[in-house]
Each structure stands twice: as C-alpha cells, then as structure tokens.
Amino acid sequence: MSPNLRIAFRFLTAKKRAMFMSLSCTVLGVGLFIVTQATTSGFERFFTKTILGINGAVRIEDKIQDTMRSMAAAGASDSYFAQREGVKYIEGVEEALLIAEAVREFANVRGVSAVVRGNVQITSALKTEDAQIFGIKIEDHVRVSDLAEQITRGKLDDFRDSPSGALLGRVLADRLQLVVGDSFVLTSRGQSRRVHVAAIYETGYREVDKSNIYLQIGEARSLLRRPAGATFLQVSLFDPSRAPQDAAKMEQVLGHGAKPWQEREKTWLAVFRALRVSTMITVSVFTLIASLAMFNTLAMIVLEKTKDIAILRSMGYERRDITQIFLWQAGIVLAIGAMAGALLGAGVTWLVGQVPLPINGIFKTDRFIVTWDPNHYLAAIATAVVMVMVASLIPARRAARLEPGDIVRGTAQ
Amino acid sequence: MSLAPSSIAGELALRCTGLHRHLGQGEGRVHVLKGVSFEARRGQVYAIVGPSGCGKSTLLYLLGLLDQPDQGQIEINGKLMSNHDDVARTAARGEHIGFVFQFHFLMLEFTALENVMMPMRKLGRLPQAAMTARAHDLLEAVGLGTKTHRLGTQLSGGEQQRVAVARALANQPAILLADEPTGNLDAKNSGVVFDLLTRLAKEQGQAIVLVTHNAEIAQRCDFTRPMRDGLFI
Ligand SMILES: Nc1ncnc2c1ncn2[C@@H]1O[C@H](COP(=O)(O)OP(=O)(O)OP(=O)(O)O)[C@@H](O)[C@H]1O
Ligand SMILES: [Mg+2]
Numbered sequence: 001m002s003p004n005l006r007i008a009f010r011f012l013t014a015k016k017r018a019m020f021m022s023l024s025c026t027v028l029g030v031g032l033f034i035v036t037q038a039t040t041s042g043f044e045r046f047f048t049k050t051i052l053g054i055n056g057a058v059r060i061e062d063k064i065q066d067t068m069r070s071m072a073a074a075g076a077s078d079s080y081f082a083q084r085e086g087v088k089y090i091e092g093v094e095e096a097l098l099i100a101e102a103v104r105e106f107a108n109v110r111g112v113s114a115v116v117r118g119n120v121q122i123t124s125a126l127k128t129e130d131a132q133i134f135g136i137k138i139e140d141h142v143r144v145s146d147l148a149e150q151i152t153r154g155k156l157d158d159f160r161d162s163p164s165g166a167l168l169g170r171v172l173a174d175r176l177q178l179v180v181g182d183s184f185v186l187t188s189r190g191q192s193r194r195v196h197v198a199a200i201y202e203t204g205y206r207e208v209d210k211s212n213i214y215l216q217i218g219e220a221r222s223l224l225r226r227p228a229g230a231t232f233l234q235v236s237l238f239d240p241s242r243a244p245q246d247a248a249k250m251e252q253v254l255g256h257g258a259k260p261w262q263e264r265e266k267t268w269l270a271v272f273r274a275l276r277v278s279t280m281i282t283v284s285v286f287t288l289i290a291s292l293a294m295f296n297t298l299a300m301i302v303l304e305k306t307k308d309i310a311i312l313r314s315m316g317y318e319r320r321d322i323t324q325i326f327l328w329q330a331g332i333v334l335a336i337g338a339m340a341g342a343l344l345g346a347g348v349t350w351l352v353g354q355v356p357l358p359i360n361g362i363f364k365t366d367r368f369i370v371t372w373d374p375n376h377y378l379a380a381i382a383t384a385v386v387m388v389m390v391a392s393l394i395p396a397r398r399a400a401r402l403e404p405g406d407i408v409r410g411t412a413q
Numbered sequence: 414m415s416l417a418p419s420s421i422a423g424e425l426a427l428r429c430t431g432l433h434r435h436l437g438q439g440e441g442r443v444h445v446l447k448g449v450s451f452e453a454r455r456g457q458v459y460a461i462v463g464p465s466g467c468g469k470s471t472l473l474y475l476l477g478l479l480d481q482p483d484q485g486q487i488e489i490n491g492k493l494m495s496n497h498d499d500v501a502r503t504a505a506r507g508e509h510i511g512f513v514f515q516f517h518f519l520m521l522e523f524t525a526l527e528n529v530m531m532p533m534r535k536l537g538r539l540p541q542a543a544m545t546a547r548a549h550d551l552l553e554a555v556g557l558g559t560k561t562h563r564l565g566t567q568l569s570g571g572e573q574q575r576v577a578v579a580r581a582l583a584n585q586p587a588i589l590l591a592d593e594p595t596g597n598l599d600a601k602n603s604g605v606v607f608d609l610l611t612r613l614a615k616e617q618g619q620a621i622v623l624v625t626h627n628a629e630i631a632q633r634c635d636f637t638r639p640m641r642d643g644l645f646i
Contacts, residue, residue, distance in 0.1 A: 003531070003534035003535055006534075007520075010520075010522045010523060011522070013522065014522060307517040308520045310479075310514075310517075311514070311517075311519075311520055312520075312531070313479070313503065313506075314477065314479055314506060314512045314514070315506070315507060315512075315531055315532040315535060315580075316503055316504065316506050316507015316508065316532060316535050316536065316584075317503070317507075317535055318499075318500060318503045318504075319499060319500075319503075321535070403480070404474075404479040404480070405474050405479045405480025405481070408470075408474060408479065408514060409436070409471075409474075
C-alpha cells in the first residue's frame with residue numbers, strides 16, 4: 001500500500017460519522033440511479049418492442065411527386081397535389097410488388113408486407129362500431145410483426161385457411177361481444193360482407209386492439225374496391241435502431257415516403273426520454289448531497305489535520321502527496337459507495353421486477369419491467385465519481401497549498 | 414545503525430547568511446530576524462539559547478526549509494536552497510533534514526512505530542522489513558522499546574517528544590534541527606535524549622542544532638549560540 005493511501009485510511013476514521021453520511025448518499029445515489037434507469041428504460045424498451053411488433057420498423061407510404069420536374073413543367077406553383085412539409089405526395093403504393101422486391105434488396109431488411117387499409121363499420125348482433133381493416137398476406141405479415149405471438153384465442157391457421165376469416169383485437173371483440181367462430185358484417189361505402197372471427201389477438205396497445213381488424217388481402221381488396229396496389233408496405237429490420245438511415249435511403253431509392261418507427265412514435269419516445277432524464281436528475285440529488293458532504297467532511301479533516309500536514313511536509317511529503325492523501329479519502333469512500341450502490345441497485349432492480357403491476361394501454365404487462373444494462377451501472381458510478389471528485393478537489397488542493405511555516409506558527413488560514 | 418566515515422566530520426552541513434524575517438501584517442508586522450548568520454558542521458552539536466520570543470523557532474523553521482526568509486541565503490550540504498522551488502526544498506527536507514517541533518510532535522492516529530516509519534516510507538530507500546527494524550531500534554534508543562505499538566494519543570507528552578526525536582532521525586539526515594527536544598522531559602530522559610543526539614553526532618557525523626532553555630544541556634553542547642532580539646550576540 002502506498003504511504004499516501006495508508007495515511008488516507010487513517011485520516012478517514014477521524015470523521016467517521018461525516019464520512020458515513022457521504023458514503024450513504026453515494027450508495028443511495030448510485031443505487032437509485034441504477035434502479036430508475038433500469039425501470040424507465042425497461043418500459044421504454046418494452047414499448048419499442050410492442051410497437052415494432054405491431055407496425056414494424058419502417059412504413060413505406062405515399063409516392064413522392066417529383067416536385068422540381070412537375071413545377072418546371074407547370075411553369076408555376078400548382079396546388080393539385082397533397083403537400084406535406086414542402087413535399088408533394090400521391091397516395092398509396094401502386095407498384096406494391098415491385099417496390100417490395102426493391103425493399104428486400106436492403107441488407108438490414110428482414111421482411112416486407114404489403115397492406116391494404118380502409119375504414120369500415122363493423123356490425124355484430126349487438127351493435128355497430130367504427131374500425132379499420134388491414135388486408136394482409138399472413139405469411140408476409142408475420143415476418144414484419146408479432147401477430148403470431150399476439151393471438152390469445154383461436155388459431156392463426158384458421159385465418160390462413162379461410163378467406164372469410166378475420167383477426168379481431170381483444171378490446172373490439174369484447175365491445176361487440178364476439179368470440180371465435182361468431183360472424184359479423186363489415187360495411188364500407190355501401191358495400192357489405194359477412195365474415196367470421198378466426199382468432200382474437202391482443203397487442204396491449206389499446207388504440208390498436210380496439211380498432212384494427214385483419215383480413216386476407218383479397219377480401220380487403222374487394223370490400224374496399226381496390227383491385228391493385230397497397231396503402232403501405234410494412235418493413236421489419238434486423239437492426240431496428242438503424243431505421244432512420246434505412247428509411248432515408250429507401251425514400252431516396254424508391255421515391256416513396258418511408259417513415260422510421262422513431263419518427264412515427266416520437267411523441268411517446270419523447271415522453272420516455274423526458275421521464276428518464278427527469279428521474280436521472282432527481283436521483284442525482286443524492287449524488288450531489290454526497291459530493292457536498294464529502295466537500296464538507298474533507299474541509300473539516302483538513303482543518304483538524306493542519307498540524308499533521310505540517311509534520312508530513314517537514315518529513316519530505318510534497319504538496320502532491322497531500323493532495324493525494326485527501327483525494328484518496330474521497331476515492332476510498334467512492335469505491336465502497338460505488339460497490340455497495342451497485343449491489344443495492346441490482347437488488348432493488350430485481351425486487352422491482354417482481355412487483356405485480358398490470359399495465360394495459362400502450363403495452364401490456366402484468367409486472368414492473370426492468371432492463372439489465374451494464375451501461376446504467378457505469379453511468380451511475382461515473383456520475384458519482386465525477387461529482388464527488390470535483391467536490392473533493394477543492395479541500396484537497398487547499399490542504400496542499402498550506403505552508404508548513406504558517407501552520408507551525410498558527411497563522412495558516 | 415551504520416557508521417558514516419569519520420572523514421565527513423567537520424564538513425559544513427548548514428550555512429545561513431544575513432537572514433531576515435518579518436512576521437505579521439500591516440500594523441502588527443514585526444522584524445523578527447535581523448540578519449542572522451550561522452554555520453553548523455557535521456559531527457558537532459549546537460545550542461541556540463535566548464529569551465522567549467527572541468526568534469529561535471523562527472530561525473529553526475528557516476533552517477529547516479519550512480519557511481522562506483525575506484532576505485538572506487541558506488545552504489544545505491553546500492547547496493543553496495533558499496531560492497529553490499517548493500519541490501526541491503521538500504525533497505531536501507526529506508533527505509537531509511530531521512526536524513523536531515516545539516509543539517505537536519506526532520500524528521496521533523498512528524502508532525509510535527508508524528510515526529517513525531513515516532519519513533522512511535516517503536523516501537522509500539529501505540525495504541519494508543528493514544524500515545520496521547530501524548524504527549524499532551530508534552524507539553529502543555529513546556527508551557520506548559516497549560511502547561512501539563501505542564497510538565500517539567496513548568503516549569505522554571514526554572514520550573511523544575521522544576518518538577518525535579526518533580522520527581527525525583529515521584532517514585539519517587545530515588542535519589537535525591530540534592526545537593526544545595528535552596522541554597517536556599524529566600532530568601533522566603533529558604539525559605537519554607541528549608546522549609543519543611550527541612552520540613549520533615559523533616558516530617554518524619550529523620550536525621545537530623538544538624534550541625534549549627536548559628542551561629545544563631546547553632553547556633554540554635559543543636557550541637552555544639546566545640540569541641537576543643533577532644540576532645546572535
Ligand atoms: N504571526 C506573527 N505575527 C507577528 N509576530 C509574530 C508572529 N509569530 C511570531 N511572532 C513574533 O516573533 C517573535 C519570535 O517568535 P519565536 O516563536 O521565534 O520565538 P522563540 O524564540 O521561539 O520563543 P520561545 O522560546 O517562547 O519558543 C516573537 O516575538 C513573536 O511574538
Ligand atoms: Mg520557540
């Protein structure tokens with residue numbers, strides 16, 4: 001053990017209670033930081049998984065008008081095209097098959113599914129509700145969603161095998177009091193069709209579960225009178241975090257609007273981020289207190305040990321050694337605090353993960369969701385180290401600046 | 414303890430010329446040292462005597478490089494130290510100078526043994542076992558062989574003072590500066606400490622400078638330097 005570390009250990013015990021205060025706050029700061037990060041990012045990741053499982057990573061939608069050329073042709077501004085954010089669009093994906101082929105060429109793409117969407121009214125024996133139908137090819141769609149895992153009643157095979165089968169969201173089915181096998185009527189622009197419940201799914205995202213009805217794409221086409229093309233293509237990616245880059249490239253190459261999930265869900269993602277940052281700030285208060293306590297304790301120890309500092313300096317200990325002795329004290333408390341805090345964090349994270357907490361709304365869970373991410377531990381410890389060390393630097397440097405001559409004469413300040 | 418070659422005895426270990434030191438600020442500023450010159454040779458014991466407040470401690474701090482003169486020069490082992498930077502002066506303190514303070518002798522949270530080992534640890538010239546053995550020997554020499562593991566708080570004032578003497582000798586400094594090293598001691602222990610210091614001066618060729626109020630001790634030194642009002646007389 002270096003002489004300075006040895007001295008630091010002994011000085012620490014001079015102010016046990018004050019040091020314990022700083023230590024406890026470090027433990028709490030590190031521990032709670034970890035817990036809050038584990039839970040907030042737990043929910044965020046679960047939400048992400050849910051919405052990726054419903055809507056995929058990228059949605060390719062309306063065709064982009066070649067603005068420059070059409071403007072040049074028209075010779076003036078034209079207001080015939082739908083205009084969003086300065087770009088003009090033509091609704092839908094006419095060349096769905098071709099575009100899907102092109103999308104599959106992207107290295108990161110896992111699956112593509114063409115979807116025909118339309119508004120309908122759904123009528124059961126009990127009542128009528130507004131809903132949306134999604135015409136899909138089930139083989140394609142299970143590759144771009146978690147639909148297969150979201151079936152709670154009935155079988156996906158029944159949907160596949162029967163052209164008049166429909167997949168109903170759990171909330172919608174409950175409202176209309178429909179169970180697997182029941183038949184109901186879908187109406188769109190005066191045209192009606194009788195279909196039956198092949199299976200019931202539940203995503204946990206209430207907006208989806210109360211309105212989305214899946215039909216085979218052929219059925220949807222004839223009900224909506226749309227013989228060709230698709231409303232959008234749903235794309236899943238191997239690495240969803242790269243969706244913005246992939247979407248930008250797709251938009252460029254395909255000439256269709258492509259929206260990554262990060263943009264689609266930006267409201268919710270912003271909510272989660274705000275939650276994560278605000279809990280981080282709240283919890284950092286503990287670390288702040290830890291650093292203030294450390295500042296205070298070290299300042300007290302410096303005052304109490306000025307004579308010892310003079311003795312050390314007279315024996316050949318340099319200013320650097322004195323700084324080190326005081327920084328080591330902070331370092332020792334930090335090391336113990338970080339370890340205990342990490343253990344506390346892990347323990348509480350585990351406990352919180354056991355807490356029953358039924359949530360249904362933007363995702364479905366019956367327990368608190370936590371993530372285990374070493375980065376949370378690193379971030380928690382790094383925050384504590386930076387704050388406590390910065391606070392310790394001031395008394396440590398003050399101690400080093402003391403002149404031995406002033407100390408022994410009693411005129412040191 | 415190893416014997417130094419006798420040839421170094423008589424060599425100049427310490428020299429100061431024309432030292433001036435003012436203390437205090439503004440109205441309270443006092444001219445404490447008024448051009449003090451002094452020499453100490455290896456193998457000799459010097460006593461600085463004088464009335465309380467004449468500037469003995471102030472001079473000793475300057476000689477021990479713990480304080481800076483306002484004017485004048487200090488040479489340690491032939492090297493001019495008074496205009497060196499803090500790092501060089503600190504290194505010189507650790508290597509060439511042993512210092513016994515007038516008050517507050519020990520680091521109280523450490524045992525007698527640890528206190529004595531403290532300067533050796535910093536210098537880092539001896540292996541751990543040799544440091545421990547040497548610290549034991551030194552404590553034995555000042556009559557504290559049985560109290561090596563007592564904490565500073567568990568020793569009497571006189572015992573603390575003797576540990577401080579042992580500690581000042583730890584790195585075998587060429588110069589030992591002691592501010593009333595026998596101030597708190599009874600006649601018997603004063604004798605023990607003084608004998609130890611004189612023996613070292615003769616055996617190891619150390620230059621020893623004591624401040625003392627004890628006339629008997631002063632008389633037994635090789636040289637006595639009476640001081641009054643910031644000057645040697
Ligand atoms: N900070 C200060 N400001 C002004 N004067 C001071 C200060 N410190 C010490 N002095 C004065 O300097 C003078 C010398 O003090 P010093 O401690 O060197 O005396 P001393 O000879 O060691 O006395 P003693 O035998 O009592 O230890 C004293 O007159 C003292 O009053
Ligand atoms: Mg004095």
